[in-house]
Each structure stands twice: as C-alpha cells, then as structure tokens.
Amino acid sequence: MNFILKRETILTTFYTISLSLLISKFLVDYSFSDKSIYDFFRFILLFIIFFNSWLLEAVHLNRYGKDSFINHIFLISQILVILNLLVRNSLNIKYILATLILLSVILSVQHITEYILTDKKYLMIKKLTEPFCYIHTARTLSLLLGVVFIDYCYWFILLTFTISQLFPSFISRSVHVRDINFYHLTSHLFIMTNTTAFALALNDFKIDLPTNIYWSISIIFIILLIIFYKTLKTINRTMTKQSGNTYIIGVYFTIFNLLFTNLFFVLEFDWKYILLCILCYAISYQSFKQYKK
Numbered sequence: 001m002n003f004i005l006k007r008e009t010i011l012t013t014f015y016t017i018s019l020s021l022l023i024s025k026f027l028v029d030y031s032f033s034d035k036s037i038y039d040f041f042r043f044i045l046l047f048i049i050f051f052n053s054w055l056l057e058a059v060h061l062n063r064y065g066k067d068s069f070i071n072h073i074f075l076i077s078q079i080l081v082i083l084n085l086l087v088r089n090s091l092n093i094k095y096i097l098a099t100l101i102l103l104s105v106i107l108s109v110q111h112i113t114e115y116i117l118t119d120k121k122y123l124m125i126k127k128l129t130e131p132f133c134y135i136h137t138a139r140t141l142s143l144l145l146g147v148v149f150i151d152y153c154y155w156f157i158l159l160t161f162t163i164s165q166l167f168p169s170f171i172s173r174s175v176h177v178r179d180i181n182f183y184h185l186t187s188h189l190f191i192m193t194n195t196t197a198f199a200l201a202l203n204d205f206k207i208d209l210p211t212n213i214y215w216s217i218s219i220i221f222i223i224l225l226i227i228f229y230k231t232l233k234t235i236n237r238t239m240t241k242q243s244g245n246t247y248i249i250g251v252y253f254t255i256f257n258l259l260f261t262n263l264f265f266v267l268e269f270d271w272k273y274i275l276l277c278i279l280c281y282a283i284s285y286q287s288f289k290q291y292k293k
Contacts, residue, residue, distance in 0.1 A: 011075040012061065016192050018082045019054045020199035023047055027259055028203050029091050031266050042154060046096065047259070048252065049157050051192075052164050053078075053103045055248065056136075058188050060107070062180045064114060074110045078103055093153055100157070101143045108136035135167045183237040185244050189251045190232055196255050197221045200262045209266065217265045221258065228254055236293045250287030253280040 030043040057078060061071065085091075085099040115129040139160050146156030201221060204214055235247075257280040264273040 011072060011079070012058065012188065013191060015054065015057070015075060015079050015082070016188070017195050017199075018079055018086060019050060020192065020195040021202075022050060022082055022086050023196055023255075023259075024199040024203040025086065025091065026050075027200065027262060028207060031263065035267070045154055045157055045161070047255075049100060049161050051252070051255070052161055053100065053107070054192070056107055056164065057110075058185070059180060060110060060114075060132075062184050062188075070113060070117075071110075074106055077106050081106070093150070094147075097143060097147050097153060097157075100160070101140060101147070104136060104140040104143055104160075108133065108140055111136050132168075135163060138163050138167070179240055180242065180244055182239050182242045182244055182247075186232060186235060186237050186247065189248070190228070193228055193251060193254055193258070194225060197225055197258050200258060204262065204266065207266075213265050217262060220261055220265075224254075224258060224261065231288055234293060235288065235291045239291065246287050247291055250284040253284040253287065256280045257284065 026043055026046050030039055033039040057075070061075075064071075081099055081102045085095055088095055111129060111133045115126060115133055118126045118129060120126065142156050142160040142163060146153035146160075149156065201214075201218055204217055209217075257277050260273040260276045260280065264270060264277070267273070
C-alpha cells in the first residue's frame with residue numbers, strides 16, 4: 001500500500017511542531033498556577049485531548065494514505081486553528097473549547113468527505129469510514145455541550161476523549177479492512193515525542209531558568225530521547241494487522257515522562273514528579289513490550 005507523500009509529510013510535521021509548542025504552553029501555564037489537584041488534572045486533560053485530536057488526523061492519513069489537495073486543505077485548516085490559539089496571550093477556556101470544536105468539525109467533515117468520495121465498489125472501506133463519521137460527530141456534540149454547560153466543560157472534554165478512545169473498539173474487526181501502516185505510525189509518533197522535547201526546552205529558555213537547571217533539563221531530555229530511540233529500534237515496525245493502540249498508550253506515557261521531568265526541575269525539585277516519571281516509564285515499557293522483535 002502506498003502511503004503519505006512528501007507534501008503531506010511536511011504538513012503533518014508542521015502540525016506536529018505547532019501542537020508541541022501548544023503543549024509546552026499548557027505546561028508553562030500550569031507551572032505558574034496554584035498547582036492544585038484541579039490544575040494538575042486540567043493540564044493532563046488538555047494535553048491528552050489535543051494530542052488525541054492530532055492522533056486522529058495522523059491515523060486518518062495513515063489509513064487512507066492519500067496525498068490529495070483535499071487532505072492538504074484539511075491539514076492546513078487544523079494547523080491554522082492550532083496557531084490561532086498558540087499566538088493568544090490568554091489560554092481562556094472559551095478559546096480552548098472553540099479550538100477543540102473547530103478541530104473536531106474539521107475531522108468530521110474530512111471523514112464524511114472520505115465516505116462520500118469512496119467509490120461504492122470499495123464497499124468494505126465505505127463501511128469502515130461510516131462509523132468514524134458518527135464518532136467524530138459525537139466528539140463535536142460533546143464539546144458543544146461543554147460550551148453550553150461551561151462550569152462542567154472539563155467533564156465534557158473528558159467525555160470527548162473517552163468517545164475517541166472507546167468507540168473505535170466496537171468496530172475493531174472492521175478496521176482490518178484497511179490496516180494502518182505501523183511503520184508510518186511509529187515514525188510520526190517518534191517525531192511528535194522529539195518535537196515536544198524541543199518545544200519544552202525552548203519554553204524553558206524563554207522563562208529564563210538558571211543556566212545549570214536549563215542544561216540539566218536538556219541533558220535529561222537527550223537521555224530520555226536516546227532511550228526512546230533505542231526502544232524504537234527494538235520494535236518490529238513491519239507488523240501487520242495492528243491497531244497500534246497499545247503502542248500509542250506507550251507514547252502518551254513517554255511524553256508524560258518528558259513533561260513531569262521538566263516540571264521536576266522548573267518547580268525546584270518537587271519530588272512527586274519524579275515518582276510520576278517512574279510510573280510513566282513503567283507503563284510505557286510494558287506498552288512497548290508486545291511489539292518487540
């Protein structure tokens with residue numbers, strides 16, 4: 001199966017960089033908050049929902065693999081939506097919800113377009129695409145409810161993430177009609193992990209950390225990325241009939257590891273973040289284990 005050509009790869013990488021910068025902005029926002037339990041879970045929730053939005057686009061391009069003008073438009077639209085939030089001084093929840101809704105609408109329209117344009121002779125692929133149209137529409141409705149019931153918006157963001165994660169499992173047999181390219185998926189997740197580390201280091205430089213702290217973070221990040229790269233080298237990336245879901249969980253916790261490492265230094269050696277790092281490493285290690293050669 002032929003997948004993702006140069007122009008689409010460049011656009012996806014630019015989307016990845018934009019999102020990495022936004023994630024680092026969320027972390028800075030958290031580091032200047034009261035750092036209550038509420039602030040912590042708000043930060044975690046914003047990371048996972050935006051990462052999830054990026055991931056849904058990456059998987060869509062992976063599965064359908066069309067370097068088409070229409071997909072370029074959808075990608076550029078999502079990048080512009082992310083950049084609009086990124087350049088704002090305030091991370092007001094209304095701006096965040098508006099961004100998430102726009103991303104979800106774009107994903108919905110993209111899948112509906114894919115469904116309409118798929119020829120009837122490819123009936124099984126059409127049947128695969130149809131439930132994803134419903135899933136993305138449900139995500140959008142959940143986020144709109146977050147605007148209506150603004151006091152409970154984070155619960156609706158959590159519901160949106162749950163819809164994204166759980167609903168596809170009900171069509172797990174159908175997804176093998178058109179398997180993902182596991183090599184391509186792991187490559188993009190590797191790029192996401194690296195760009196997040198660089199974005200965090202860039203933000204640390206901007207907030208004027210002491211030089212010794214900044215270089216300590218940079219060295220630790222390099223060590224963590226080397227470990228992740230060495231792990232990637234042990235993965236059987238030619239596997240077929242894979243959803244990649246467990247691998248994706250491993251990447252979630254690898255990025256969490258980077259975020260908590262950064263917070264440990266930025267917040268003057270708060271040791272609870274080291275405990276979280278150890279937990280994240282253990283989960284990511286177990287997640288990657290099943291894919292080893």
